[in-house]
Amino acid sequence: MSFFERLKAAASAEWRAYTEHPFTIGMADGTLTEAAFRHYLVQDYLFLIEFARAYAVAVYKSPRLADMREAASGLSAILDVEMNLHVKLCAGWGLSPGDLEQAPPAAEMLAYTRYVLDAGMRGDLLTLRVALAPCVVGYAEIAARLAARPDTCAATNPYRVWIDEYAGGPYQEVAAKTRAHLDRLAELIAIFKEATRLETDFWEMGWRVGPRVE
Amino acid sequence: MSFFERLKAAASAEWRAYTEHPFTIGMADGTLTEAAFRHYLVQDYLFLIEFARAYAVAVYKSPRLADMREAASGLSAILDVEMNLHVKLCAGWGLSPGDLEQAPPAAEMLAYTRYVLDAGMRGDLLTLRVALAPCVVGYAEIAARLAARPDTCAATNPYRVWIDEYAGGPYQEVAAKTRAHLDRLAELIAIFKEATRLETDFWEMGWRVGPRVE
Amino acid sequence: MSFFERLKAAASAEWRAYTEHPFTIGMADGTLTEAAFRHYLVQDYLFLIEFARAYAVAVYKSPRLADMREAASGLSAILDVEMNLHVKLCAGWGLSPGDLEQAPPAAEMLAYTRYVLDAGMRGDLLTLRVALAPCVVGYAEIAARLAARPDTCAATNPYRVWIDEYAGGPYQEVAAKTRAHLDRLAELIAIFKEATRLETDFWEMGWRVGPRVE
């Protein structure tokens, strides 16, 4: 059972409330109002700007070059790929990227993004990565589930482009990498803990033979 | 007109909505329900923990020792004085400091405190001080106004202890110092700007005489 | 005169000491010992890791999406391009990227990189950008000057690959962008200052007419 699966199991009620929210069903069957989707998407654009900042904090916090590269690729995935979906969809409503950046921030967006940024700046890299995971991995899981529903495929479903994007290969790979990276970080910590414990035992072994000479 | 007065003038609608909120009138005339006050006070305790962290960021950000001491005294005012009021009032409801620290955080408290912490960590000291000001100075202003109302003084008003604390000398002095410190920071910036402009002009003066020799 | 030119003029003695250091002449005429160059290059690899972290802080500190993209491209230029030169040159000495990452850090490298990271985390984006500028722009200037010397072009010059890299089009463009970005930041600040002053005057204009009504 992977580290991420354990986190999900430990927070199963919250995970279901998030990934199976009526909003997601409304996208699958096309019953979600455009106004609701539009409000969400504009705020999600502002959200992505802050999440890009959080990935930058992950680069800053990384103790090893490999972690830095991993975080830098997450940053690039947001700025260079994911935001394009929002720009494209919002252009259909006559909203320019500049309009999006100037949209009044919703309290929910502020609360979520600043919580993640604060947790990340305060704690270490694993803490930050855990705070980022529900978004990255959850979206992949949600979209994959929705894409498998027959009603999603209806030619008239206006939310199909959103679902296809997150259910598509490139995004699913980003989420898979995130899960694998979390596992690697958690495993490294386990190895470090074990090695530290063994180091300590080694000292203790010598210590038991006789008292310390100043 | 002080720097703080200018900020207030520039945000006058928001300032009134905050300082003249019905919640404050309810404390003055004693009509606020205990449940509402209690929910507020428990969240305000969690809020103060985060604000103490924000004052610590102000110490960290300070470019001069005098600014550090100013911020450190703000930190101490929260940890060593202000929180005692909350502990005392909450003890009356059978809540220990440990209960308070473990209370589930409200979304509004998370949103506000993390916004301030993020703005402060991202920007410079003045930015952080400006983000902290509405709380520190606003509470002093609110309590002073409420204390001047006749209904506040009724012996039966259960919120008098709260009003007396923030209308009292020590807290009013903290707020006055905060306003003065903001003025000093803003003034230093004005002086620095002017000196920088003059320095630049001085270079320009020499520059106009002839071209640069490599 | 650009903002960067002004900074250079204000720190002209230090700028010359840095850009015209004997070490740079030794690379141009090939008289620098390999041991000295090798020590420098290994430490410069560690330096680039920290500078990549500093660019990540610039992404985090950016108030606008355009600044974030600019900083993210600086981060990518280090991780995806500049470090390859070091990897390639060090491979010639039998040093793997892993060996480089594990090299004991020199005190000078620690002092410089941590100073920049601290200045950047403490101050705002312009402060950080100014702290990063001597490296980015200075290297372009140094390499361009060295490349113009006849002795640099000698086929036997072992440092030609280093000089060619930093004198080459791609790196010169990075430096030019950095200078332009600094100018834009400084200009925005000037505009913001002016607009703020005018806003204030506008309030003052109204204020002079009559006293405030509570």
Place this chain on the structure above:
Amino acid sequence: MSFFERLKAAASAEWRAYTEHPFTIGMADGTLTEAAFRHYLVQDYLFLIEFARAYAVAVYKSPRLADMREAASGLSAILDVEMNLHVKLCAGWGLSPGDLEQAPPAAEMLAYTRYVLDAGMRGDLLTLRVALAPCVVGYAEIAARLAARPDTCAATNPYRVWIDEYAGGPYQEVAAKTRAHLDRLAELIAIFKEATRLETDFWEMGWRVGPRVE
């Protein structure tokens, strides 16, 4: 064996090089030149300003109120007590606090303080506390050892006031608290690790019984 003793044991060569440096012997027998001591003390004043900033970061990083209070008392110990010794001694050389704050920073001071600040901002609270420990605990150990030497007590020893300060009760107590706090943090981590492991085992126990139903 306490956590701090383990750290010392794991870094015994470095610890001896630091705590038994000739500089410390020179203070004990009074042979250290005044110029050397003065240079050290002025830089130590600048060092303390940065260490106060690092304690502020510890307040900011603290996950619990008790850790915040502990860190805030460390901050106050520097700003309100320790720096007074420097101010008093430097006044004897005609240096005001303003002169001290304006003294040109030595590269060694910059390297050390910025390394600690970066390690602390990048990692979690324990990382920061470990980076702060050599200074706080080491000075107490050094001064206690020097105070026990007969030559230290000579009425003519000009460094006795320094030794008395750090060997004295208040400072020794600060160091003892620091050691105890490190132990508590490390113990909490051990407890947390164990509880986490047991939680995981509990999930695993249930998991082994049957496969997950989606």
